[in-house]
Amino acid sequence: MNIATTTITQVQHELLCACPSCGSAELSGIYAQDDVPVSSCLLFENATAAAAVERGDIRLTHCAGCGFIFNAAFRAGASEYSERYEETQGFSPTFSRFHTRLAQELIDTHDLNGKEILEVGCGKGEFLLLLSHLGGNNCLGVDPSALPDRIKDAPGAERVTLIRDFFTPDMADRAFDAIICKMTLEHIIDTLDFLSVIREAVTEGSQPLVFFQIPNAMRILTDAAFEDIYYEHCSYFTDGSLVRLFEKAGFTPLRVLHQYEDQYLTIECTVGEPTAAMGPALVADDDRAEIASLAAVLAQRLAGRQAEWAQKIAAAAEAGKKVVMWGSGSKAVAFLSSLPAPQLIDAVVDINPNKQGSAMPGSGHDIIAPSELIGIDPDLVIVMNAAYCTEIMEDLASMGIAAQVVAL
Template sequence: MAAIEHCRLCAQPLFARPLLVQDDMPAAAQGLPTAEGLDADRGVRLALRQCGGCGLAQLDAEPVPYWRDVIRAAGISPEMRDFRLRQFRAWLDGHGLAGRKVLEVGCGRGEYLSLLAEAGADAHGVEHLEASVDACSAAGLSVERGFVDGPETRLAAGPFDGFMILNFLEHIPTAHLTLQGIAANLADGAVGMVEVPNFDMIVDKGLFAEFIPDHLFYFTEGTLRRLLEANGFEVLDCRAEWHDYVLSAIVRKRAPQDLSGLIGCEAALRASFDDFLGRFEPGRVAIWGAGHQALALISLMGIADRVRYVLDSAPFKQGRYTPATHLPIVAPERLLDGEVDAVIVLAASYSAEVVRQIQARHGERFAIARLDDNRLQTVSPEARPC
């Protein structure tokens, strides 16, 4: 098996020195050799490496050939059944998912999918292994054969209001793409349950025999959170479950940030500019300040045709023009020429100081307004010619 040198999920380099090396290990947890196959069976070397970027511990070898197929060796125990049923019901009730469409990714033969339906969900599954899909169909479960390869994957029963992927993500070499694909098949605001083996517990309890080629990734709470947050989800909760063997994360599909408040602020400020500029003839108002905020506001407020020029005390800006709006940038002494009756001060943290300078040099010659808390505040209400 060829070693890899970069993280499968974030592409940053792995630390050169392995965290752990185990030799002559079983080559796979499935497909045990028969008597006829013993001569061909060979142990393999497992090297656990860590990403220097995201911190994720991972095997540096190729995945087992059946990594898309969920194979549970035996039916779930009565204790596990009771735990899952209580867990699923609490999750469904806590997020308003009872009666709504919930997807299990990698549902196997439907062991958990049937419990999800019993707990009250409109349960659907996706599974790659044909025999497992047939078993689900025979049990009356809604299952699509396939695999969530990436964000381009579309499932027939989607979009879903919730999803779960239980002890499967650690098998998937392109787990980041699978998470993106899950997100692409979810309704807005959908929530999910993501569970993986708990690497923190493995380390804390010294469980050195827990490493198998089937599990490419070994997640701590931190690395699981980082993976989920980098691929379309907010993590609402993450905790150890089932005797600490499992990390269980509750996530929500990330929504675009709502910037309607900014749009409202822009509209309010535009009205404030219109009110002040409306008191003067077009071209009888100057702007003080050629910083990035002032330049943006001149454009966003649509006021260039009502402004004579822009004042700025920085010599390297004088003689130039404002980008996009093409107003001349001039020295503060230009105020002595009598071309304007008002000054709007847009000098950011220097605005109060600039107002004092104008008043000290020109008295009440100019009406003055300044930007304060995203509103244009009138400092001197009227121009009073000397």
């Protein structure tokens, strides 16, 4: 997770009646889910505290005007982003390789060597460390969940400054060569206002690379990926709605890419007329009709896939099999929230040592280390993210566990 300042205020349970990205009132409800945890990555000491997590409702709404999808029941400020928020994926070798490769590609493509870089919503600062270490860049990161002490001894930390706060334009006290914002915009309900804040932070006369990374909502629409729908993610973008938003906010989109097994969208922009080195401005395809068609049947398809997983788990439990989940992040919270009998899951595993010993928000499941599976000897391991299947199967084999592994 990463988060930055928001400006919309909402009365609890009041639904938004205008699109936060384009202002259109041509809205349609496409999916509803009640009483879900509003904070999926908080660390709770025990099951009682975890079960008492604040809850909220999801009312996914489609805007015909721009194709944007958002949770119209979202309450800004309900989710907690603090030192208790543990979102890092960096303990996974698979993710670390992707992260390092992404940082190097940005450095090489945009000549980010010895430059000034700002990251809004920097989390624990892992990506800035890579940009500093690999490119010798001076980096400023802003995030209310930042923990400067965690990175102080890491390579590149001497050029990284973290501010534990929400971002405001006055923090951009110099001209930056790149403004980065990864896995943050999906947490912002007032999307146009937020991008306007970022635009305001651009020093007059400068032309920085503006790089955003977010989840790819097309995967939810095409695969009925219900595990990617949870409270903190109030904003869902496809290529077209993302480009239209950035154009409306005063940016010049350059390219949109699909990454990490099609799970992420990245958009690269600048301000003003792009230089020859940047290439031409992007002319995006109009995907609004396709998105509207997929959105119209989303609820039915999500319900069918949720029922399939509930039946699979119930059948395994009835046969006396032990079922565990691997991954305790937001996908896991969404998955457990969809199950009629979450107690049939015997354990939730996570390789992040900072999460082990805590309890899952909502369900209260203990989060255990992989080594504890030896004592459980599971029959079925449900992997929350297919990108990690290979490394998880290798870990299981090293422990002598011959469980069936299936991924969402």
